[in-house]
Amino acid sequence: MIRLHHVPFSRSFRVLWLLEELGLDCELIRYSIRDGSLRDPAYLAKSPAGRVPALEIDGEVIFESAAILQILCERHPQAGLAPAPGAPDRARFLEIIGFAETMASLIENLNMQHLFLRDPSQASPVVLKLITARLRSTLGAMETLLGDQDYLLPSGFSAADAMMGFNLFAAPYYVDLSRFPGLEAYRARLEAREAYKTARAREGEQDIYPRDFLPLPER
Template sequence: MIRLHHVPFSRSFRILWLLEEMGLSADLTLYSITDGSLRAGEFKAISPAGRVPALEIDGITIYESAAIVEYLTETRPEHGLGRLPGDPERVQFLEWLGFAETQAAALQSLNMHHLFMGDPTPASPVTLKLEAARLGATLKALEGKLDRQEWLLSSGFSAADTMLGFNLFAAPYYVHLDRFPNVQAYMKRIEARPAYQRARALDGEQEFYKKDFYEVPNG
């Protein structure tokens, strides 16, 4: 049995998508960011920080996206989605896993300030402007990389794309993508993948974003 603890349109989508790329079906246990279910003791026994994803597989439970990605790709190398020790792209693969989390941290901060910190703790325009700039800087770096190749690794699609690619569908709520044509083309390639489409169909409706774009107030 494979069970994925999941919040729709959250970081756990990375794992849902990767499982689909591997042809592995998982039972989904769904949670909400806003109903307190992630803070319940039962879930914290699975994921101590009260965060998704958490994956039950092979008789163990793993939390943290990058750890799950490494475990899945190293225990199932036949899918060719990881880069094992000794592979010339191993370091790049690991760097992109880390880069994905750097980018996600900026998104998380923007989400927290725009979506979850209302009165009496209004969002700081200075912080929002800084975090949007940080997110934009990661997109600029990605734009340059994708000018030379279709996927994050020159050899082709990998699990690094599932880690980072997920972020890009949240980024347009905070940064206009019109100045990043290579990123937009990359997103279209992602959307064309059958495994991505299957994962999105399983994902569920996102409940975070109520507007198409979040401007910096008084910015």
């Protein structure tokens, strides 16, 4: 039995999506990011920083989405969702897996300032502007990496798309994606995948974002 510890609309979606791409069923344990349940000692024993995802599989517990995606691809090489060491797209694959977290950590910082401060007046407009600009620049870099390909690797859909593609469903809370037509088309391509649709239908209601867009403060 595979068990995924999950917060709807969080980075654990990458794993839920890849499991669907691989045709693997899992038990889904849902948490809220807001109620302290990720700091429960029983959960910290699975994921030491109290983060999702954590995946229970084959008698072990794995945390960090990038590690989980790579392990799943290694254990299911027939699916061809990650280039093996030495394969032509290997370096690009690893770059994207790492770059996805460069971008996601910017989104996380924006979430912190916009959504999770106990006293919202403590958010810093200067920091918000800087981080939003940095997020925009990573989106520009991603559009360049994509070029005229359908997916991030020239060989087609891979775990790199689940890893990085997920960000395209979080970044638009802070940056208008219409400035990146290549990314908008790519995002539509990802949304059209059956595995993506099934994963979204399974994950449940999100309680992270209260609105579709969170603009920079005017002050």
